[in-house]
Amino acid sequence: MNIRAMTAILAATVVLPLGAAHATDLEVTHWWTSGGEAAAVAELAKAFDATGNKWVDGAIAGAGSTARPIMISRITGGDPMGATQFNHGRQAEELVQAGLMRDLTAVAEKGKWREVIKPVSLLDSCTIDGKIYCAPVNIHSWQWLWLSNEAFQKAGVPVPTNWNEFVAAAPALQKAGLQALALGGQPWQANGLFDTLVLAIGGKELYERVYKDKDEEAAAGPEMAKIFAAADQARQLAKGSNVQDWNQATNLVLTGKAGGQIMGDWAQGEFQIAGKKAGTDYTCLPGLGLNQVLATGGDAFYFPLLDDEEKSKAQDILAETIVNPKTQVAFNLKKGSVPIRGDVDLAAANDCMKKGIEIISKGNVVTSTDQLVSADTQKQKEDLMSEFFASTSITPEQAQERFAEIIGSAD
Secondary structure (H helix, E strand, O other), rough: OOHHHHHHOOOOOOOOOOOOOOOOOEEEOOOOHHHHHHHHHHHHHHHHHHOOEEEEEEOOOOHHHHHHHHHHHHHHHHHOOOOOEEOOOOHHHHHHHOOEEOOOOOHHHOOHHHHHOOOOOOHOOOOOOOOEEEEEEEEOOOOOOOOOHHHHHOOOOOOOHHHHHHHHHHHHHOOOOEEOOOHHHHHHHHHHHHHHHHHHHHHHHHHHHOOOOOOOOHHHOOOHHHHHHHHHHHHHHHHOOOOOOOOHHHHHOOOEEEEEEOOOOOOHHHHHOOOOOOOOOOOEHHHHHHOOOOEEEEEEEEEEEEOOOOHHHHHHHHHHHHHHHHHHHHHHHHHHEEEOOOOOOOOOOOOOHHHHHHHOOOEEEEHHHHHHOOOOHHHHHHHHHHHHHHHHOOOOHHHHHHHHHHHHHHO
16 A cells, blocks of 8 residues: 555425434544635534534645645544545545545445435445445536636627637737736646646547546547647746635636636635626636536545544534535535535526536536546646646647656556
């Protein structure tokens, strides 16, 4: 095992789970620290506290790339929390294999998770050797272009309807003294932007050949060369962002200082908390307006093994609470994500969320890269993309060659 590689309302009859006989505090670690994210986390805490237990918030600033190594270190070092966030996929795979995570199969069977969680691939990502080890909490997709209507009005050009129009409008934005594309400096942001280009421009077949089949020839081929050319355009448009965190980049868009940002649907939470209205103040383009296919990534909670029996009971209650339909609606409306249940009422969803729900309901989805490749492979990609977007010293051709090598050795 290589732990270090991990580092790199529905019907009224539905009620929240009953509290334990002896309520207890449960520390929950996560990396949701932006304004919109904090508002969403508060809904989870409120629902859990309503069971008679107490959510002890363990937020870790700096996004997942900073938080995950800390979480993993605590678990492997004998100081486990009560529950911890990871993305859907393989980030906790080695922790499970090491016997450090609780088996939630009984809780899942009681709640009929396999029947209500859609798509079922979310639950499959929690399943190792036939046992379920996590509770999915949302569906997030990376493939969105967020546009500031105000910025394009200042630039005197129409709001784009797709990525190609955005690129064409960039000179007008720059002439008006505006940032064209907002991009934070964290490696995972550049990596996510690149994967979004793969799916939006290259299409589902290319995306799956590269990430699902680990096809090195496809990764080195002419179709991927087009993606690297688009990535080269993106890094040129992103010059001058001068921000680090993703929500700082989102703020450039929602304040009209930047034309757009490629970022996951969690950006909606920032627009929402700022009082911005979809379709009026900002525009959202799923699939960058080119290819309306979304990757069903997102977040899940894992529960480390604990010696305390009462805390273990509280873990079960939290897992039930996370999947509960009322919690799902309250949390995801604030988070900007889509619920993991197909049987909840989302009449209050904004226009952008409804677009995402419609795409997912039609089955126009792919599995996220977090689910398709190991954490180690993902880290290699992040390092490459961080270097590529930070400096033009690495050409698209050089970057593609290194990318193909990563895919060829991916696990």
